[in-house]
Amino acid sequence: MIVSAAPKAKAPSQDRGQRRVDRLLDAAADLILIHGAEGLKMDMVAKQAATSPGSLYQFFPNRAALLTALAERYGAEIEAIAQSNVRRQAAAPPESIEQAARQFLQPFLAFYEANPAYVLLAEASDRVFAGAGYDFGEDDQVALNMRQALQPFVASAHQTRLETVCKLLITTAHATISAAIKLPPVGKLDWLAELDALIIGYLRGLV
Structure with missing residues (x-):
């Protein structure tokens, strides 16, 4: 999670407000891919989301609050994936530790590929949050x-x-x-294959 002393985002009170917040966060994620987290500006987000700056500031008093909300949304998605994995494996138990590990980690790979802005935000967090940092609190x-x-x-x-x-x-x-998704397709596959070999090789020693 993000640890920041910045003013917090205002929680929407209605479904319509939540849709506006989601649209603003989606716009921020799209712009991070183009400009990076450090290059993101509030007026860019308002324009990308086709809304007024006033509407943006109604929910997010500054950039740190906006990026904090985006990071927290990613963190919630990661935790939901982990919990879903456990439920799925309880319903259809894997037959080996290798199968269990691969079934558990595959959805995270899909998440990273679908959300490259998450990686860029995490990498830049020490700078965009003035040293507060991104501590990957969801990892525990x-x-x-x-x-x-x-x-x-x-x-x-x-x-x-x-x-x-x-x-x-x-x-x-x-x-x-995080490193692999930035590589060309062949290089990415090589890195992921080595990661699989590393994890499976280590886990076999625990059986």
């Missing part, structure tokens, strides 16, 4: 959900290590996927 919840998914396959002697292992693997996966 994701690691907990991953532990639930893998626990049935892990030998009893390694159960105490599993939480630390999951945190390490999630952090590694985030960093690798």
Whole structure:
């Protein structure tokens, strides 16, 4: 999550207001792909969203508040993916730790590919939030959900290590996927194949 002392966004009180907020956040994400998080300006967002600056400032008092809301939306989506993974695997249990790990991580890869602005925002957070930084606070919840998914396959002697292992693997996966999605298609596939080999090879030692 973002840690910032900036004024917070105003929560919309009606569905129509929420749709306006979503449109503004979508516009900010589109512009980050063009100008980067550091180059984003409030007047750009208003123009991209086809709304007035006054309407924008009604919900977001400044750029930091806007970007904080965008990052929090991404974080909520990531946590929802992790929880959905656990429910899906409970309904249709995987047959091996390899299958469990791949089923758990694949939706995150799809999220990163669908939301490249998330990567750019996270990378620039130390600068656009004046040193407050993006701490990937959702990682702890994701690691907990991953532990639930893998626990049935892990030998009893390694159960105490599993939480630390999951945190390490999630952090590694985030960093690798963030770098891979910027590469040409062939290079991206190579990086993701190596990530898969690294994770699966490590997990086999826990069975």
